[in-house]
Amino acid sequence: MTNKLKYVGKSVPMHDVMDKVTGEIKYVGDMKLPNMLYAKLLLSDIAHGVIKSIDISKAQALKGVVKIYTYENTPSTSYNSHIWYDGLKAIEDEYLFSKQVRFYGDRIAAVAAEDKETAERAISLIKVEYEKLPHIISPLEAKENPEYRITSKEIKSGEPENIIQTAEIVVETALKTQKVHHAAMETHICLANKELDGTVTIWTPCQVAFQVQLVVCTALGLPKDKVRAIKAAMGGSFGGKGQPVLEPVCAYMAYDLGKPVKLYMDRTECIIATRTRTATIGNVSTAVDAEGNILARDIKMLVDAGAYMTNGEAVALAMGKKAFRLYKIQNQRYTAEVVYTNTPIGGACRGYGSPQIHALTEINIDAAARRLGMDPVKLRLKNLFQPYDKDSIGGPALGNARVIQCVEKGMEVFNWKEKRERPKAIGRYVRGVGMACATHGNGYYGAYQDYITMSLMMNEKGEIILNSGIHDLGCGTVTTMKQIVSEVFDIPLDKVTAVEGDTFKSPFDSAGTQASRVTFVCGACALKAAEQTRAKLVHYASRILGCAEEQVVLENGMIYASDQPDKKQAYGDMVTSIQKTLSEKVEVSCTYESPANPASYAVNFVEAEVDTMTGMVRILEVLAVHDIGKAINPGFVEGQIQGAIQMGIGFALSEEISVDSGGIVKETNLGKYHIVNAPDMPDVKVMLIEEGEEHGPYGAKSVGEVSTVAIAPAIINAISNAVDIDITALPATPERVLEAIKRKNIISEVRQ
Amino acid sequence: MILDFNVNGRDYSIEADARARLIDVLREDLGLTGTKEGCGEGECGACTVIIDGLAVNSCLVMAHQTRGKRILTVESLKQDGELDSLQKSFINNGAVQCGYCTPGMLMSCKALLMRNPNPTEHEIREAIEGNLCRCTGYVKIINAVKEVVKESKAPSEEDHHE
Numbered sequence: 001m002t003n004k005l006k007y008v009g010k011s012v013p014m015h016d017v018m019d020k021v022t023g024e025i026k027y028v029g030d031m032k033l034p035n036m037l038y039a040k041l042l043l044s045d046i047a048h049g050v051i052k053s054i055d056i057s058k059a060q061a062l063k064g065v066v067k068i069y070t071y072e073n074t075p076s077t078s079y080n081s082h083i084w085y086d087g088l089k090a091i092e093d094e095y096l097f098s099k100q101v102r103f104y105g106d107r108i109a110a111v112a113a114e115d116k117e118t119a120e121r122a123i124s125l126i127k128v129e130y131e132k133l134p135h136i137i138s139p140l141e142a143k144e145n146p147e148y149r150i151t152s153k154e155i156k157s158g159e160p161e162n163i164i165q166t167a168e169i170v171v172e173t174a175l176k177t178q179k180v181h182h183a184a185m186e187t188h189i190c191l192a193n194k195e196l197d198g199t200v201t202i203w204t205p206c207q208v209a210f211q212v213q214l215v216v217c218t219a220l221g222l223p224k225d226k227v228r229a230i231k232a233a234m235g236g237s238f239g240g241k242g243q244p245v246l247e248p249v250c251a252y253m254a255y256d257l258g259k260p261v262k263l264y265m266d267r268t269e270c271i272i273a274t275r276t277r278t279a280t281i282g283n284v285s286t287a288v289d290a291e292g293n294i295l296a297r298d299i300k301m302l303v304d305a306g307a308y309m310t311n312g313e314a315v316a317l318a319m320g321k322k323a324f325r326l327y328k329i330q331n332q333r334y335t336a337e338v339v340y341t342n343t344p345i346g347g348a349c350r351g352y353g354s355p356q357i358h359a360l361t362e363i364n365i366d367a368a369a370r371r372l373g374m375d376p377v378k379l380r381l382k383n384l385f386q387p388y389d390k391d392s393i394g395g396p397a398l399g400n401a402r403v404i405q406c407v408e409k410g411m412e413v414f415n416w417k418e419k420r421e422r423p424k425a426i427g428r429y430v431r432g433v434g435m436a437c438a439t440h441g442n443g444y445y446g447a448y449q450d451y452i453t454m455s456l457m458m459n460e461k462g463e464i465i466l467n468s469g470i471h472d473l474g475c476g477t478v479t480t481m482k483q484i485v486s487e488v489f490d491i492p493l494d495k496v497t498a499v500e501g502d503t504f505k506s507p508f509d510s511a512g513t514q515a516s517r518v519t520f521v522c523g524a525c526a527l528k529a530a531e532q533t534r535a536k537l538v539h540y541a542s543r544i545l546g547c548a549e550e551q552v553v554l555e556n557g558m559i560y561a562s563d564q565p566d567k568k569q570a571y572g573d574m575v576t577s578i579q580k581t582l583s584e585k586v587e588v589s590c591t592y593e594s595p596a597n598p599a600s601y602a603v604n605f606v607e608a609e610v611d612t613m614t615g616m617v618r619i620l621e622v623l624a625v626h627d628i629g630k631a632i633n634p635g636f637v638e639g640q641i642q643g644a645i646q647m648g649i650g651f652a653l654s655e656e657i658s659v660d661s662g663g664i665v666k667e668t669n670l671g672k673y674h675i676v677n678a679p680d681m682p683d684v685k686v687m688l689i690e691e692g693e694e695h696g697p698y699g700a701k702s703v704g705e706v707s708t709v710a711i712a713p714a715i716i717n718a719i720s721n722a723v724d725i726d727i728t729a730l731p732a733t734p735e736r737v738l739e740a741i742k743r744k745n746i747i748s749e750v751r752q
Numbered sequence: 753m754i755l756d757f758n759v760n761g762r763d764y765s766i767e768a769d770a771r772a773r774l775i776d777v778l779r780e781d782l783g784l785t786g787t788k789e790g791c792g793e794g795e796c797g798a799c800t801v802i803i804d805g806l807a808v809n810s811c812l813v814m815a816h817q818t819r820g821k822r823i824l825t826v827e828s829l830k831q832d833g834e835l836d837s838l839q840k841s842f843i844n845n846g847a848v849q850c851g852y853c854t855p856g857m858l859m860s861c862k863a864l865l866m867r868n869p870n871p872t873e874h875e876i877r878e879a880i881e882g883n884l885c886r887c888t889g890y891v892k893i894i895n896a897v898k899e900v901v902k903e904s905k906a907p908s909e910e911d912h913h914e
Contacts, residue, residue, distance in 0.1 A: 013843050020851030021839040021858065023826035030785040183886050185790045185798050185852040235788075235852030236886050267791040474850025474887055567898020635846040642889030643849065670795035670884065678877040678890040 006699045007486040012383040012493060012636030015478045016233075027233045028189045028203055033260035036191075037066055039253055040119040040290035041263070042126050043273050044101045047342040047663025048135035051099045051128060059111060059125040064118035066329025067257060068126070069110045071097040073386040075269040081243035082311040082347070084211035085449065085510060091150070091309040096219055096249055101130060103307035103342050104664050105273035111255050112261055116208050135342035135663045139281055139304040142339035150305060150338040151313055155320045157392045158331030160287075163296035171371050173364035174284075176729040177356045179344055179657040180650070181667075183675050186235020187270040191262045192254035200255045204498035205234040207242040207471055208512025209501035219248035220255060222505075227251065234473045236648070239348035242514060243310055245274050271673060272665045275347025276657055278315050279304040282360035288368050292321035292379040296331035299323055299361065303338045306345040311478070312338045315346065318447075323361060324393045325599045326403070326439045327383040332392065342663050348514065350644065354440050354709045355651060358729060362713035366720060375420065377411055380437060385599075387691075396446035399598025399701075402627040402689050403437055406603040410435070410625035413687060414605040417458065424722065428613050431620070432722025435605045438709035442693075442702045443517030444510075447598035452522050453507035456485070456529040456535065457587040460579065462557060462572030464489065466498040466529065467507035470522055471513040475704055476636035479525045480519055483632055484697050489529035491557045491571065498526075507589065516600070516702035519632060523697035525592035532588040536586060537571070540578040540586065596695040600702045601627035604645075604710040608718040615738030617653055617719055619682040624707065627689045630699035634688065641707040642647035642684045648711030649676050653731050686744065757818050759784070760828035768815045775799045775810040778825060786826035786855045790884070800856035801825050806874070807863035822893075826855035829862065837900050838862055845896035849887030853871030857883045861897050869904060 019025035056068045078092040097107050109126055113119035142148035164170055191203040200222070206212050212229035216222070234241070250263035265274070281302040287295040301319065305312025320334035369376035385401045411417070419433045446452035454468035466485055472478045489496075497538040501509070511517060534554065542549045558568040575586050595726040605623040610616075624641045631637040654674040658666050667673040692699030716727045725740035755768040759782060778784045778801070787810055790798035794809040801810045802824040829836035838861055841847070848854050857880060859877050864871055864879035871879065876897045877890075885893065 011846065013846070014848065016851070017843050017848050020848050020854050021826075021835065021842050022830050023784075023855045025851055026785070027788075027852065029789070030779075183851070183884070185788070185884065185886055187790065203779060234850055236850040240884065243845075264758075269794070476849075639846050639849055639888055639892060643885075643887045644889075644892040646889035647886065669793060670791050671793065675884055675885060675886065677882075678880045678894065681877075681890045684889055684891050 005487060005698070006490065007483045007493065008632050009630070009634065010483070011633055012479060012635060014476050014484065015482065025233050027186055027235050028191050028205060029186070029264065031191055031203060034750055036260040036262055037112045037114060038116045038119045039110055039112045039250065039256065039261050039263040040123045041107055041269065042123045043269060044104060044106040044108050045522055046101060046130050046132055047104045049101045049130040049132040051101065052131050053129045054109065055127040059122035060384065060743045062118060062122050062125065064114040065122045066112045066114065068122070069097065069253060070108065071095065071099045075221055077221055079215055080309060081215050081245065082314065083214065084208050084512060086214065086720055090313065093309050094586050096252060101448035103344060104355055104659065105344060107249070110249055110253065110263070112257060137341055137343050137659050137663050139279070139302050139339050139341055142341050143302060143337055148340045150309065150340060152338070153316050153320060153336040154333065155324065155393055156333040157324065158252065160296035160298050160331040160333045163331050164285050164287045164298055167295055167506065169289070169371060170285050170287050171364060171368040172285045173360060173367050174728050175282050175360045175363060177280045177359055179279045179729055180349060180361055181271045181656050181657055181673055182238040182240030182349060184236025184238060184240055187267055188241065188246050188265040188274050189263070190250040191260065192251045192261040194254050194258045199228055200251050201228045201230065202247055202251050203232040204247055205232050205237065206244065207237055207473065207514055209247050209469055209471065209503050209506070210509060211512060212244045212247050213503040214487055215244045216248050216251045220252055228502070228504045232470045234471070237473045238350045239352070240275055242348040243275055267670060268668045271657060271668060272344055274687050275310065275349070276306065276344045277349035278312065278346035278353065278356065280356045282357065284360050284364045286368055288372065290372065292374050292382050294327055294370055294383045297329050299334045299357070301336040301357065303336050304341050304343070304346065305338055306341060306343050308345045310347050312347055314348055315353045321355040321395060322354050322357055322439055324395065325398060326385065326437060328385055328389065330392060340584070343659050344657055344665065350647060350704045350708050351440065354438060354705065355648070355712060358436065358438045358709045359716070362474065362710070363716050366434065366717040374617045377407060377416060377435060382408060384437065396597035399596065400629070400691055400693050401599050401601065402691050403601035403603065405689050406601055406625040406627050407437065409687060409689065410603050414604060414623045419607060429611055430610050430722045431607060431609045432718045432720070433605065433607045434714045434717025434721050435603065436710040436717060438602045438706055439599045439705055440516055440702065440706035440709060441597050442520040442593050442600060443597055444515050445594040449510045450517060451591055451593035452509040452525045453589065453591040454525050454529045455507055455587065455589040456533045457585065458533060458571060458575050460572050460576045462491070462495060464496045464573065466496065466526060467506065468522065469499065469501040469509035470518065471501050473513055476633055477513065478519050480523060480632050480636065484526045485524055485530045488534050490554055500685050514728055516705045519700050520696050520702055521592070521594045523632065523700060524695060525590070527697040529588055529590045530590050532590055533586060536588060537574070537586045538583055541574050544574065544577050544581060598693050598701060600706045602706045602710045604714040606714040606718045608715055608722060610719055610722045610737065612723060612741055615734030615741065617732060617737060619649055622682050623687065623710070624684060625687040625689065626703060626707065628703055629693035629696045629701035630690050631688055632698060632700050637688065637703050638686045640703050641686050644707030645684045645711050646676050646681055648708045649715065650674070650713040651730060652712035654733065656731050753816060755815055755819060757820060758822045760825060770854040771818060772815045773811055773820055774801070774815045775815040777815040778810060784825050784827050788852055788855055790852065797860060798853050798856040800859045800883060802859055802863045805863065805866055807860045824859065826858055829858060837903065838897070841900045845892045845894040845899060847888060853883060853885040857885065857893060865900065870901060873898060874906040
C-alpha cells in the first residue's frame with residue numbers, strides 16, 4: 001500500500017456508541033408495540049421421556065392468558081436451526097414443541113399473555129406428566145448406543161498410522177472439554193408481529209437474518225415473502241444467537257394470534273435451553289523425532305452434539321480441518337465421532353471447534369517438548385507453516401501465513417526465555433509461563449457458498465448509503481464498512497451510512513455474521529462496491545467537467561478537473577448535475593464472491609501463578625500476538641482480542657455447564673457459572689503483525705474467533721510449567737488442579 | 753401503593769405495585785429503559801443504579817424500599833446536552849462493544865468517583881467486580897476510568913504548583 005491511508009487503520013469510535021453510553025439504544029427488550037403480548041416458555045424438568053399429558057386448565061383460566069401452545073396445537077414440521085441457506089442438508093430433528101423430551105430444558109409449552117407476570121404465573125400452573133426414559137449424559141456411553149450415534153468423519157493425509165506404530169517417540173494426550181455458556185449480557189429475546197398483509201415481521205438480535213427467515217419459513221410452512229427478519233440491536237452473541245432458538249416459536253404465536261408477541265428468556269433459561277459450546281473428548285498421539293520434527297499425528301475426537309443435531313456434524317469437520325493448517329505435518333489423521341446425549345444443545349460458539357481441538361493439540365505439543373527436554377517454542381518454530389505453504393489436505397491456500405513471525409516477536413516482547421528459565425519458587429505460590437499457537441479461517445470459501453451483494457449510492461448531498469445484510473454484533477462491523485467506504489471516496493465517516501440486515505430490504509447475503517467472514521468477505525464487497533461507484537462518479541463527472549476520466553480528482557469531499565483546481569465542487573453538487581444533466585444515478589449494486597480463505601493466526605503467551613494449597617490459578621500477564629493482515633480499526637481489533645481472552649480464561653479455568661447423574665443442569669445462574677470478572681482479569685497486551693493479505697480489504701483478515709483459541713492451552717501449559725502436572729479436563733478448576741498436584745505427589749512418593 | 757422518590761433529579765409520586773422491583777418501575781413505569789436486566793439476581797450488574805450515592809443492583813431492590821431516596825440512572829449522566837466525563841472516556845477508550853453492560857458499568861464507576869475521585873486501579877477493578885462484561889475483557893473499561901481520574905487530577909495538581 002503506497003498511498004497513505006486516511007480512514008482505514010484508525011481507531012475511530014463505533015457508530016452507535018453515543019446511543020450506548022446514554023442508554024438510549026433500543027434492544028428488543030426495550031421495544032414495545034401497541035397491544036403487545038408477552039410470552040414465556042415452559043421447559044422440561046427431566047432429561048429424557050415422553051409427555052403423557054399436559055394439563056393447561058389452571059393456566060388457561062388465569063385472567064390475561066391469551067393462548068397456550070404445546071405440540072398438540074402447533075405445526076409438527078421438523079427443522080434444523082443450523083441451516084442457514086437453502087440447499088444445505090443436515091438432520092432435521094427440531095420441532096416448535098415436541099412430545100419427546102430429549103434434555104433438561106426442552107421446550108414443552110409457551111404461554112402468550114397480556115403481561116409478563118401473568119405469562120410467568122401461567123407457566124408455573126401447567127402440569128405435565130411424563131413417562132421417563134433412560135437418559136445418557138456421557139458421550140462415551142452414547143458412542144456404544146446406535147440410537148445416540150450420529151455420524152463419523154475422517155480427514156487424512158499420508159500414512160500416520162504406520163509411522164506412529166513404529167516411531168520411537170510417541171506422545172499421547174487426552175483432554176475433555178466442557179459445554180460453555182456464551183454469557184452474552186443480553187439474554188435471548190425476540191419480538192414478532194403479524195402485519196395487515198399477513199407478513200410476519202421478526203425483530204431479533206441475530207447473526208444471520210436470512211437464516212432466521214429460512215428457519216422460520218421451514219418450521220411454520222410459510223413462503224419467504226411472508227416472513228421478514230430484521231436484525232435488531234445486539235446485546236452480545238458470540239455464536240449463541242446464531243441459530244434461531246426463539247424466533248420460530250415467537251413468529252408462530254404472532255402469526256397465529258395476529259398480534260405482536262415478545263418472547264423472552266431469563267438467565268437460567270438462556271444457560272440451559274439455548275446453545276452451548278460443543279463438548280468434546282479428545283485423544284491425540286504425536287510421533288516426533290529427537291530433533292523435534294513432527295513425523296505424524298493421529299487425533300480422535302468424540303463430539304457431543306447434545307440433545308439435538310444442530311451443527312454437530314459441521315463443527316466436527318470444522319475443528320478437524322484446523323489441525324492441518326498450523327503445523328507442517330505430512331502424515332496426519334483426524335477422526336471424529338458425533339453423538340447425541342440428553343444434555344443441553346451444542347451450537348456455534350466463538351471459534352467453532354477451534355478452541356476444543358487446539359486445547360488438545362497445543363497441550364500435546366508442550367508435552368512433546370517436555371519429553372524431548374526442548375523449549376516448546378523451539379519445537380513449534382521447527383514445525384509451523386511458513387507464508388504461502390500449502391494446506392496438507394488440499395484445503396484453501398494459507399496465504400500470507402505469519403505465525404512464525406508472531407512467535408518470534410512475541411517471544412521477545414514477553415521475555416519468554418528469561419521467564420521460562422527462571423527457577424521455580426519453593427512454597428505455596430508457584431509461577432509458570434506457557435504459550436500456544438492457533439489458527440482460524442476467513443469465511444466459507446472451500447466449504448460452503450460465500451458471497452454477498454451490496455448496493456451503494458451517493459445522493460445529492462454527497463452522502464453515501466451502503467445497503468447490505470450485515471449484522472453489527474457490537475464488534476464494530478458497521479463502522480468498519482464505513483471506514484472502507486470513506487477511504488475510497490475520501491469523505492468523513494459521518495457522510496457514510498451503513499444499514500443492517502432486513503430480509504425485505506437488504507440485498508442477499510449468503511452466510512451472515514459467522515465463520516470470521518465479515519471483514520474479509522463483506523469488507524471486500526464494500527470495497528468493490530465503493531470502487532465501482534467511485535468509477536461511475538468519475539465517469540459521469542468527466543462528461544460534466546468536459547475532461548478525461550484520468551483528470552477527475554476526488555479530494556476531501558470535493559471533485560474537480562486537475563487542470564481547473566479553482567473550480568472545485570462538492571460531491572453532492574456533482575451528483576445533482578449528473579442527475580439533472582445526464583439522468584443517471586451514482587449508484588452500484590455488486591456481488592462479491594470470496595475467492596480465498598487464508599489462515600489467520602494467534603499466538604498467546606501467559607504467565608500464571610498456581611496456589612498449591614487451594615489449586616487456584618491466577619493469570620498475571622497475557623500477551624496476544626496476531627497475524628491480522630491489516631487492522632481496519634486497531635481499537636476494535638484490540639477490543640476483540642481482550643474480550644476473547646476473557647472468554648478463553650473462563651474456558652480454561654472456571655466456566656462449565658455440567659449435569660448431575662439425573663441429567664439436571666448444575667450451573668443454572670451466574671452465581672454458579674463463573675465468568676471472569678474485573679479483579680480476576682489480567683492486563684492483556686496486544687501485538688499486531690500487519691503484513692497484508694492479498695484478498696482482504698486493505699490487506700485485512702479475521703480476528704474475532706481466532707483470538708479466543710490459543711489462550712486456554714497457553715494457560716494449561718503455564719500451569720504445567722509451574723507445577724509439572726497434567727490437566728486432562730477443562731476447566732482446570734481449583735479442585736482439578738489440586739487433585740492433579742496430589743496425584744503427582746503420590747506418584748513421586750511411590751517412586752522415592 | 754403510592755411511591756414518592758426522586759429519579760434523576762426529578763420528584764415522582766407514582767402508583768406502583770407493592771411487589772414491583774425498582775428495575776421494573778424504572779423501565780416500565782418511568783420509561784427509563786437504559787437500565788438493563790441480565791440475570792435478575794444481582795450477579796451481572798447490568799441493572800446497576802445509584803441510590804443515595806451507592807451503586808445498587810436495581811433487580812434486588814423492591815421499588816417501595818426507595819421511598820424518599822434519590823436515584824440516578826444512566827439517563828442522568830448527560831447534562832444539558834453534555835456527556836459526563838465517564839461517558840466521553842468510555843467512547844474515547846473503546847470501552848463499549850455491544851453496550852448491554854455499559855449503563856450498569858457506567859453507574860458503578862460513577863458511584864466510585866462520587867465517593868472517591870482518586871481511586872487506584874485496584875479500587876476501580878473492585879468497584880466493577882459485580883458488573884460482568886463479555887465483550888471487552890474489562891481492559892478498556894478500566895483504562896477509561898483511569899483516564900477520567902487522571903484528567904480530573906491534572907488541573908488540581910496545576911493549582912497546587914501555582
